[in-house]
Amino acid sequence: MSPSAHVTPLQRASDTEAASWHQVVAASTAHDMPGVLAPSLGQIHAQLTQPALGSRRLTWLATTADGTTVGVAGLRLFTSPSQQHLAELELTVDPAHRRLRTGSLLLSAVVAACRAERRRSLVATAAADSPGEAFSERHGFRRALILNHLMLRLDELDVAELLRIADAERPGYRLTGWTGTVPDELADTFAAAKNAMNDMPVGDLDYGSVAWDAERVRAMGKVVADRGDTLQTIAAVHDDGTVAGYTEILIPQGLPPRVQQYDTAVVPAHRGHGLGLWVKAAMVRRLRAEHPGVVEIETDNADDNVHMLAVNHRLGFRSYRHTREFQLDVPAT
Template identity: 50%
Template sequence: MPPNPSPLTAPTAEDFRAWHRVQSAALAHDRPGEPVLSATALQAKLTTTGNRSRLLLWLVRNANEEPVATATLRLFNEPGRSHLAEVRMTVHPAYRRLGTGSRLLSTVTEAAAEAGCRSVVTEVMAGTPHEGFLATRDFQPVLRLTWQRLALDDVPDRIHKLPDVPHPGYRLTSWEGVVPDALAESFADARRGMDDMPTGAVDFGEVRWDVDAVREAAEVIARRGERLLTVAAVDALDGSVAGYTELVIPAEGAGTAQQYDTAVLPAHRGHGLGLWVKAEMLRRVREEFPQLSAVQTDNADDNRHMLALNTALGFRPLRRTVEYQLTLGRR
């Protein structure tokens, strides 16, 4: 009989090492060749959150105290998203099809219901048995995503010239970490450029950005030991942020960087600002982080504009995933 999952309320260093073993084994099996987070980086991600959300953790061990599965449940504290929970669950390849995943998923979704959530979302690789596993448990596919990867050695030559191409009425600026005070208000406003991001049928809710929220998001990344870089296009007339792109550099300054948000406010679209800021970001990281090998990003399949923009920059398809959603109380 599968072990009873119980929440990890006071994780130890050994718990995090065990968690890392499960994650590493699953990644090697499911996505061979992709980089594995270090144990230190993984622990930082599991233990560092801001005021807008919190994480509940489960680590399942068998009768021999071997780690066999992990799960996280992200609960949102902000009013516009308190109805939604995000689940990330991993079962060690050697212990699959033994019932552990079923019991763990049931435990985690019950915890979401007890927290007052109405929807649970999770993400799995497209075309794998994980899709059938969720479908038989009343989860519905709500968003399809394409992940892309850019090898920094393969950036097309023409992209290196784009930052020097003038865009009348705009100028480029950049910063690391927390946004400078002079741009804080307009940068928070520029987050509205993500409001029309395709989210499929996900019960996404409303993300409200203000200066405090923008600063806190950057501070959380810093507490994880990572580095947040931002490049923005600024309106030359009033000095406000018209569009921006963000990249998170691993703590080691090497390996694969993760693309975060890229957005242009509706009033400033049609001027090539998205390509401009992303090209400048690539120029900067190639110069300042020579040990970085690649940048990774994901976009909804419906976001054809951003997928095409990334392809123009040299990104290539890496994998496809599907977000599934469970409406609590249906079963």
């Protein structure tokens, strides 16, 4: 069968191209993952036009002869020193145009770019038991990690238990919080705490690590703000002034009813004091007070991250779907 689409690189997305990209993603999400919220047009536009942290992005469109966009692909090229071998793929084909080699054509362009950029590891995410999973395995990707996605509905909370956890004293520690970029007086110690994320379970992914410093955490705050989203942080600070643990929530632009959990981490030297549960409970309390329109928090954990899964279940998070992380080892030639 001859190709039904033509693949071209996208240099900088126009409003029309961003809208076409959004249509493909929304149609695919509704078809493959009923009940999962697709990103908004504003989020897609920001993703395509705003710089990301610690990476740069290549994009492609697959269009039919009449100019209709039927598939999209984005390739995130990581720039951190220990991740320069790594690229991350997002590939979506409109359900009405599948099985016409559109996905294969997009993937061929992506793999060629990986070789040109000297990337040996290409990672991708697909919903469990979805067409994306079958496509990945058919094209030589191997399963590397299972992610358990959980949801907390704020209207179903055990509020008394939440407040008991959030208000509990942790001798030697205090809670603090901020919106957006970390305050200057905590920037260095917050960056040191961010490095605790490097020991989270990543299965068989060749993911590398990220070195956080004050400059990088400030850059993260700017990236989130520039794309119109809001980042809220709650941290546990030790009596010596260092950040011992923290949790982050991303509130997408437009204040939708569902927000996203970002990082939660406790510095190894401070583990065993219940700080992860403490900061997450305090964050939920803050969301209820400041953003009453928020009704759901979504998070995900590796299936073997037993400790964080236990923390989330204690707060009332419940599993509602799984995704799988895949990796393709890209040959040099």
